[in-house]
Amino acid sequence: MxxxxxxxxxxxxxxxxxxxxxxxxxxxxxxxxxxxxxxxxxxxxxxxxxxxxxxxxxxxxxxxxxxxxxxxxxxxxxxxxxxxxxxxxxxxxxxxxxxxxxxxxxxxxxxxxxxxxxxxTNEAKTQVELAQLNYMLPRxxxxxxxxxxxxxxxxTKGPGETQIETDRRMIRERIATLKEKLERIATQRSTQRKGRKEFHNISLVGYTNVGKSTLLNTLSDSNVFVENRLFATLDPTTRLVSLDASTQAMLTDTVGFIRKLPHHLVASFKSTLEEVVEADILLHVVDLSHPQMQEQIDVVKSTIHDLGAAHKPVIYVFNKVDAVEDRTIIKNLQATYEPSVFISAHRGINILGFKEMLVTMIHSSFTEMTFTVSNADYRTISQLHDLTEIVSQTYDENDIIIIARVSEKVKERVEKIVRSIK
Ligand SMILES: Nc1nc2c(ncn2[C@@H]2O[C@H](COP(=O)(O)OP(=O)(O)OP(=O)(O)O)[C@@H](O)[C@H]2O)c(=O)[nH]1
Ligand SMILES: [Mg+2]
CATH class of the missing domain: 3.40.50.11060 (GTPase HflX, N-terminal domain)
Known part of the structure; x- marks a missing residue:
């Protein structure tokens, strides 16, 4: 290339x-x-x-x-x-x-x-080549x-001159090979995702250039590529983010959306976009200062819908609040989009308020449970520590009484552990 x-x-x-x-x-x-x-x-x-x-x-x-x-x-x-x-x-x-x-x-x-x-990355390159070949075939x-x-x-870039000159049958063969390759990559990706299961998975979604990567950087203190150009990000990046003293989440930044995104591209990027579908919470990031903000919100909403993720809990994160002077816009949006938060990822405005909102949303899906475990059962005690958020531990002669918050995600596993104690 x-x-x-x-x-x-x-x-x-x-x-x-x-x-x-x-x-x-x-x-x-x-x-x-x-x-x-x-x-x-x-x-x-x-x-x-x-x-x-x-x-x-x-x-x-x-x-x-x-x-x-x-x-x-x-x-x-x-x-x-x-x-x-x-x-x-x-x-x-x-x-x-x-x-x-x-x-x-x-x-x-x-x-x-x-x-x-x-x-x-290998994955993004394969996805793009597949989309390009599908686009070129009838042309x-x-x-x-x-x-x-x-x-x-x-x-004229991408698959290259030689492939353009070869006949359609060869292109179809290449398409089949690429599809197989992508399936293998998708399997690997889903294995990686399983490893992150006990964390809350949160995805940043939004129109291109709204500040998703900037927000990831601000929240995780990292240095993901940010640029005032469309499509700065193509490959998903995941970072572990601390939201408060006891709450952590996996935050994933991914490719931005745009109106009339070629459907071949959406189809090819399916495994990347599956990150969105697999998330527990979506952060729909919006550029508050953009003249086409409303249409951008609609494009993103319909793309989320097409990906089968419309049922996920969403927080509307209105970014670039520093670039807007008219405060009445904010009042109107607050009434229309709920829950919503107004921040500047770049300047660090209202990041604490935003984190609190996220923590509240995560905690609302928690159930408080009480466990009585033998003092000597180190294995169970350590498993509970890994999977739950401990509220308190009290000791009597032989047992520990643990009160912990258990998220929906791990409830089944925790219940299995509890059954094995009895
Ligand atoms: N004024 C202002 N600009 C911001 C803010 N946050 C991000 N930007 C700028 O917006 C531009 C795009 O930021 P990115 O973080 O790359 O946006 P993105 O949504 O990841 O974009 P793509 O990866 O291209 O889809 C950059 O020039 C940022 O500096 C903010 O709070 N205020
Ligand atoms: Mg980006």
Whole structure:
């Protein structure tokens, strides 16, 4: 894979259509996000083209007149790449390439490209390659291959030239191999997760760039990569976090969500995203200062729903409170989102209050139990210490009476231990 940072930056145009369900203002915001994505991928956007149209053109996505206008802009300004905000059909890509004679890429292709250049671990690389091959399969046209060779750069990384040139059967074989590999990795991951079972597992979820990794760093005093760019994090990171003197939890930071996340990517990242599904509590981190905050919340909620995790307890963590002046926003959000907390992960504002809220939520799932154990039964005593949170221990002649808080997670195991005492 090529490192984008060292590569020459491409010159690009972004194109969007405000069709029936989208207003012009909304599409303008979407295009701004697309410009950020392009920047992350290593392209400088010189022009933004927005067309208001009842529906998408089936042959060109935009009107033919606009296509010709873009072709001219490409010649005038030495543009190498044209990025479209919606997914294009293979036929649309072909038609656009023929008229514009530049590389054409859609939003999904661009996101896949960013993932390809950012993937570091074996698992992430495998997941991205699988998603890319699935995305490419219907788009394998001669023109596409020809153009990718001619221009290189964005949209041509990942599985590599040789695979693009091979026939579809070989790609399908490669897809099957990658799937098998991912299944093996998923098994390993689930074994690792079992090892963390007695801890409370908490997942950070949220739109990209809202401050999830910053929050993980603040809570765990660690140094996870943080950047003011989309998709800084791809691989899940887990840290043991102390919430108060007696409560610890495993906190997992994972990939951020975005609107129109390519479904191949979601499918490929299933094992990574399973971290979310397996968590006991979700922290839905929101960037309070973002103009599209509401839509970002909705995108994340629907992604959580798609992952089958909608039933999990959620705390809405409104971050970047330092960047917002209007306090009435906070009052309104408090009424709508419950439970919620307002913090600045970066500046460390209200982190203590947030930890208290988390501890309360964890403790609400605890039951207090009393155990009478023989003084000499070291094994049971030590097991209870490992699995529960001890409230008190009193001694009589032969026994210890232990009062402890037992979480739902370990209740079954503790009950089994108690049965073996009797
Ligand atoms: N003003 C302000 N900026 C913050 C705060 N927390 C994080 N940021 C900034 O927001 C940007 C994104 O932070 P990250 O922690 O990388 O966000 P993320 O959600 O992990 O992003 P991805 O991994 O890309 O999905 C960085 O520039 C942070 O410095 C905060 O409390 N206030
Ligand atoms: Mg991150």
């Amino acid at each position: 090529i490192d984008l940072v060292k590569e020459k930056r491409e010159r690009a145009i972004v194109v969007g259509v405000a069709a029936k369900n989208t207003t012009r203002a909304q599409e303008e915001e979407y295009l701004q996000e697309l410009v950020l994505l392009a920047d992350t991928a290593g392209a400088d956007v010189l022009h933004t083209v927005l067309q208001v149209k009842d529906r998408f053109d089936s042959a060109y996505y935009i009107g033919k007149g606009k296509v010709e206008q873009i072709a001219q802009m490409c010649k005038d300004d030495d543009i190498s790449l044209v990025i479209f905000d919606d997914d294009l059909s293979p036929a649309q890509v072909r038609n656009l390439e023929q008229t514009i004679e530049r590389k054409i890429i859609d939003r999904s292709g661009l996101i896949l490209d960013i993932f390809a250049s950012r993937a570091k 394998l046209t001669r023109m596409w291959t020809h153009l990718s060779k001619q221009y290189g750069g964005i949209g």
